[in-house]
Amino acid sequence: MDAPSAAIIGGALCVVSLSWNRMGPAYTRRRLAPVALISGIAVLTLWNFNNTLADDFLCGVIDSCGESELPIVLRHAVAWILLLVIGGSLVLHGSGSYGAYALHSLVLGWIIVLASLAFSLAFNPSGSISMAELVTPLPVILGMISGLVAILGMVVLSESLEPPLPPAPALDDEEKRVVRTTLERHLGGRGE
Amino acid sequence: MTFTFASGFLVGYVVMASAFSIHLVATYRPKATSKLLISASLVNTGISMWLSMELSVEVVHESLIALSYSFALVPLIASLVLLKITTNNSPGSV
Numbered sequence: 001m002d003a004p005s006a007a008i009i010g011g012a013l014c015v016v017s018l019s020w021n022r023m024g025p026a027y028t029r030r031r032l033a034p035v036a037l038i039s040g041i042a043v044l045t046l047w048n049f050n051n052t053l054a055d056d057f058l059c060g061v062i063d064s065c066g067e068s069e070l071p072i073v074l075r076h077a078v079a080w081i082l083l084l085v086i087g088g089s090l091v092l093h094g095s096g097s098y099g100a101y102a103l104h105s106l107v108l109g110w111i112i113v114l115a116s117l118a119f120s121l122a123f124n125p126s127g128s129i130s131m132a133e134l135v136t137p138l139p140v141i142l143g144m145i146s147g148l149v150a151i152l153g154m155v156v157l158s159e160s161l162e163p164p165l166p167p168a169p170a171l172d173d174e175e176k177r178v179v180r181t182t183l184e185r186h187l188g189g190r191g192e
Numbered sequence: 193m194t195f196t197f198a199s200g201f202l203v204g205y206v207v208m209a210s211a212f213s214i215h216l217v218a219t220y221r222p223k224a225t226s227k228l229l230i231s232a233s234l235v236n237t238g239i240s241m242w243l244s245m246e247l248s249v250e251v252v253h254e255s256l257i258a259l260s261y262s263f264a265l266v267p268l269i270a271s272l273v274l275l276k277i278t279t280n281n282s283p284g285s286v
Contacts, residue, residue, distance in 0.1 A: 015218070097277060097281055110274075113274060116267045117271055133258065133261040134261070137200070140203055140204035141262065144204040145204075148208055150236060157232065158228040158229035
């Protein structure tokens with residue numbers, strides 16, 4: 001069994017993408033976030049233990065996968081996550097939360113969300129989700145929660161031990177112009 | 193189940209520690225990111241990875257597969273939240 005280096009690289013690229021996406025629009029790194037996300041998903045989905053693509057996308061359903069199920073499980077997870085993100089975005093857009101009420105967008109979004117739900121539960125590579133499969137990962141989830149607690153502890157420790165940062169310097173003329181233009185554009189002014 | 197409680201716990205811990213270190217390095221800003229926090233996070237990740245070197249690849253695979261299966265409940269929970277948003281914002285709702 002090969003080391004899952006490709007899965008690690010793919011997962012790391014996805015984390016990097018989410019981190020960059022959280023940065024402000026002024027950072028060049030944020031513009032690279034979609035590229036990093038697509039690259040990470042590509043590495044995750046194309047990865048195979050034998051470095052071949054002999055197993056097709058649905059090999060888990062017809063029980064023809066190789067010696068480990070991890071690659072097909074990851075592909076399966078990527079598929080339902082993408083469906084959920086696209087469907088959820090359409091539902092939020094169509095429901096009027098972020099704009100006008102749009103029935104077409106709402107209906108299409110719900111169809112995709114239900115497809116994600118069906119794909120994640122019914123068309124699982126192992127057949128279907130059982131209670132045992134939901135209880136088995138409890139040690140892993142507890143480990144993740146412990147990791148999160150340790151992270152919170154490190155943040156609190158670093159904030160208490162380091163002096164607070166000095167106030168940010170005032171904006172220069174160019175930065176003021178950019179801020180003014182952005183505000184005018186969003187408030188209905190002409191902008192530049 | 194092919195992994196023990198300790199091995200599964202360690203895999204989960206390594207996942208979180210690694211993700212946080214990657215996040216800190218990816219969003220590093222000179223004079224704004226705490227060097228103490230980065231150092232502590234990298235040491236935490238290094239130690240947890242060193243401990244996980246004892247785990248076999250199969251155990252790591254089984255742990256991640258089990259975790260992926262449990263995440264399959266996310267669309268169910270998300271659809272309930274989306275249903276609440278849809279009904280709250282529908283035309284005619286108060």
